[in-house]
Amino acid sequence: MRIGAIEAGGTKIVCGIGNEQGIIEDRVSFPTEQPDKTIRKMVEYFQGKQVDAIGIGSFGPINIDRSSPEYGYVTTTPKPGWSNYPFLPTLQREFDIPFGWDTDVNAAAFGEATWGAARGLDSCLYYTIGTGIGVGVYAEGKLVHGLLHPEGGHILTRRHPDDSYEGFCPYHGDCLEGMAAGPAIERRWKAKGSELPQDHPAWAMEAFYIGQAVAGSILLLSPKKVILGGGVMHQSQLFPMIREEVRRNLNGYVSAEAILESAIDDYIVPPSLGDNAGLCGSLALGLKALQ
Ligand SMILES: Nc1ncnc2c1ncn2[C@@H]1O[C@H](COP(=O)(O)OP(=O)(O)OP(=O)(O)O)[C@@H](O)[C@H]1O
Ligand SMILES: [Zn+2]
Numbered sequence: 001m002r003i004g005a006i007e008a009g010g011t012k013i014v015c016g017i018g019n020e021q022g023i024i025e026d027r028v029s030f031p032t033e034q035p036d037k038t039i040r041k042m043v044e045y046f047q048g049k050q051v052d053a054i055g056i057g058s059f060g061p062i063n064i065d066r067s068s069p070e071y072g073y074v075t076t077t078p079k080p081g082w083s084n085y086p087f088l089p090t091l092q093r094e095f096d097i098p099f100g101w102d103t104d105v106n107a108a109a110f111g112e113a114t115w116g117a118a119r120g121l122d123s124c125l126y127y128t129i130g131t132g133i134g135v136g137v138y139a140e141g142k143l144v145h146g147l148l149h150p151e152g153g154h155i156l157t158r159r160h161p162d163d164s165y166e167g168f169c170p171y172h173g174d175c176l177e178g179m180a181a182g183p184a185i186e187r188r189w190k191a192k193g194s195e196l197p198q199d200h201p202a203w204a205m206e207a208f209y210i211g212q213a214v215a216g217s218i219l220l221l222s223p224k225k226v227i228l229g230g231g232v233m234h235q236s237q238l239f240p241m242i243r244e245e246v247r248r249n250l251n252g253y254v255s256a257e258a259i260l261e262s263a264i265d266d267y268i269v270p271p272s273l274g275d276n277a278g279l280c281g282s283l284a285l286g287l288k289a290l291q
Contacts (some may be wrong), residue, residue, distance in 0.1 A: 001019055001020050001052050001287075001290075001291075002017055002018075002019065002025075002051045003017065003018055003019065003020070003047070003051060003053055003054070003055065003283050003286040004016070004017055004046050004049070004051035004054035004055070004111075004281055004286055004289050005017070005018060005024075005054070005056075005060075005279050005280070005282035005283040005285075006042060006054060006055070006056040006057070006285055007057050007104065007107070007278035007279045007281070008032070008033065008056060008057065008058040008059055008104065009059055009061045009104060009278070010028050010032060010077075010079060010132070011031065011032055011131065011180035012026070012031050012163065013029065013030055013031075013032055013038060013041070013042065013190065013266050014029045014032065014045075014097050014224075014278065014279050015018055015029070015041075015042055015045045015046070015282070016025060016028070016045060016279050017028065017029050017049060017051060018279075018283040020114075020188060020287055022046060022111070022114065022115035022273075022280050022283060024276060024279055024282070024283070025109035026048055027279065028045055029231075031057075032079070032120050033089075033197045034080065035081050035082050035085045035087070036081075037088050039087070039091065039267075043091070043092065043094045043095075043111070044258070046095065047199065049092075051095075051097065052097060052098075052284050052290060053097050053098040053099065053100065053279075053286040053287065053289045053290045054089065054091070054095065054097065054098075054099050054100070054282065055099070055100035055101075055107070055282040055283055055285030055286025055287065055288070055289060056087070056099065056100065056101050056102075056107075056282055056285065057101060057102055057103065057104040057105075057106070057107025057108065057281050057282040057285060058074065058087060058101070058102075058104055058109065059074075059075055059079075059103075059104055060074070060075075060076070060103050060104070060134075060149065060151075060276075061074075061075045061077065061079070061148065061149070061151070062074050062075060062087070062101075062103060062149070063075055064101060064102060064103070064145050064148075064149055065128075065145075065148075068166075069273060070086075070234030071088070071101075071236060072087060072088025072089050072092070072099075072246055073085060073086050073087065073088075073089075074087060074214070076124065077224065088101050098286075098290055099286075099289055100282070100284075100286045100287075100288055100289035101285070102136065102143055102149075102285055103134065103136065103149050104136075104278060104281075105126055105127075105128055105134035105135055105136030106135055106136040106137065106143045106144075106145075106281075107136070107140040107278065107281030107282050107284070107285050108126045108128065108129055108136050108229065108271065108277045108278050108281040108289075109124055109125065109126035109136030109137065109143065109227070109281070110126060110136070110138060110143055110281050111125065111273055111276075111277055111278070111281030111282075111283065111284045111286060112126060112137050112227050112245075112271055112272065112273060112277060112281070112282040113281075113284075113285070114280075114287075115280055116157050116227075116271060116272060116274040116277065117130075117225055117227050117269050117270075117271060117273075117275040118138070118225040118227065118270040119123070120201055121224040121225055122138075122139075122140055122141040122171065122224070123139045123140060123141075123222070123223045123224045123225075124138050124223050124224060124225040124226070125137060125152075125217055125220070125221065125223040125225075125226050125227065125264070125278075126136075126227045126229065126271070127210075127226070127227070127228045127229065127230070128179060128229050128230035129180065129182070129210065129215075129228065129229070129230040129231070129232040129233055130154060130181065130182055130183055130230035130232060131137075131183065132151070132177050132181050133152075133153030133154075133176055133177040133181050133230075134151075134153050135150055135151075135152025135153060135217065136150075136281075137150045137152070137221065137223075138223075138255070139221060141225070144242040146242075149185070150177075152213070152217060153175075153176055153177040153181070154169065154175045154177055155175060155176050155213060155216065156174075156175055156176075157171065157176050157180075157213060158210050158212060159179075160205050160208045160209070162205075163179070163188070163198070163205060164282070165179070165184065165187065165188040166184055167179050167184065167275060168181075168184055168187060171205065176209060176210075176213045176286060178207040178239045180206055180210055180213075180232075181232070181233050182231055184200055185206065185232065188202070188205075189202050193232055193235065194231075194234075196286060198235070198237045202239060203235060203237060203238055203241060206232070206235075206238060207241035207242045207244070207245050208243075208245055209239055209244075210228070210238070210240075210242050210245070210250060211242045211244070211245020211246045211248070212249055213247065214226055214228075214245075214246050214268065215245070215246045215249035215250050216249075218246065218250065218254060218259070219250075219254065224258070224268060225286060226268045226269070227269055227270070227271050227277075228242065228269070228270060229270065229271040229277055232279075236270075239265075239268065239270070240265075241269075241271075242268060242276050243264045243265065245262070245267050246268065247259065247261065248262065256288065262281065266291075
């Protein structure tokens with residue numbers, strides 16, 4: 001079987017082809033530009049490749065309500081040209097095959113549950129901490145959509161006592177994304193995260209915010225695995241610091257074995273599909289659309 005996958009990010013698009021084992025056989029990537037031009041490149045890539053289905057994990061917010069006339073649209077993004085754009089319907093006019101469609105983070109959560117760190121489990125959370133923060137929610141064997149779709153990157157956080165940075169989220173100022181996404185690190189410390197040394201105080205502050213959010217989501221959703229991906233999480237020293245913050249926040253209240261000091265290294269983890277997490281997630285959505 002040949003399944004197409006589209007990982008549509010705010011800065012770049014990755015298109016690929018893979019199989020039912022989650023093996024990516026081919027991939028290309030190009031920048032996210034005006035939608036008509038960008039979609040044309042996707043169509044050109046898949047033309048003649050004889051894929052049986054295509055899965056799309058898209059930047060949001062997007063409409064994933066199958067009963068809506070605007071199912072498959074990108075909705076209120078500030079990205080030029082993409083606001084209220086019929087992303088999925090435009091592709092469906094070109095290819096008469098089943099399509100899977102979900103948020104980029106739900107796709108990544110689903111990919112990790114199908115072939116990666118949460119394989120065999122019926123729940124997991126996938127955080128991406130990059131230019132923005134997004135959270136994919138897989139619970140009781142299903143991706144969670146709800147009213148629109150979860151927007152866990154924008155939950156409110158308690159401020160670090162030594163932090164005077166106001167936060168960059170245009171909606172909330174100091175929500176999680178406003179305080180902990182890549183641009184917040186850069187604006188607070190006047191240097192890119194990738195340029196800060198591993199022992200810089202930025203990382204303790206970063207772990208403070210992410211740890212709080214993860215502890216909150218453990219209380220709310222009780223996931224069986226928490227996966228932390230995205231550019232900022234390339235700073236691997238953050239993992240032990242975040243685990244420690246999660247334990248400090250929960251303070252023994254959640255008595256699951258996974259949260260014990262001896263087990264938490266296997267509970268809060270990087271994506272095991274690595275930088276393929278997004279594309280494999282879209283592949284998994286495409287495969288599901290065939291069933
Ligand atoms: N090694 C690193 N250490 C710290 N920060 C990093 C590192 N690499 C990238 N970043 C930060 O991560 C952000 C980019 O995130 P990412 O690589 O996940 O891409 P993205 O697709 O633009 O993000 P998003 O998924 O939010 O759209 C930038 O703010 C960048 O400064
Ligand atoms: Zn916000």
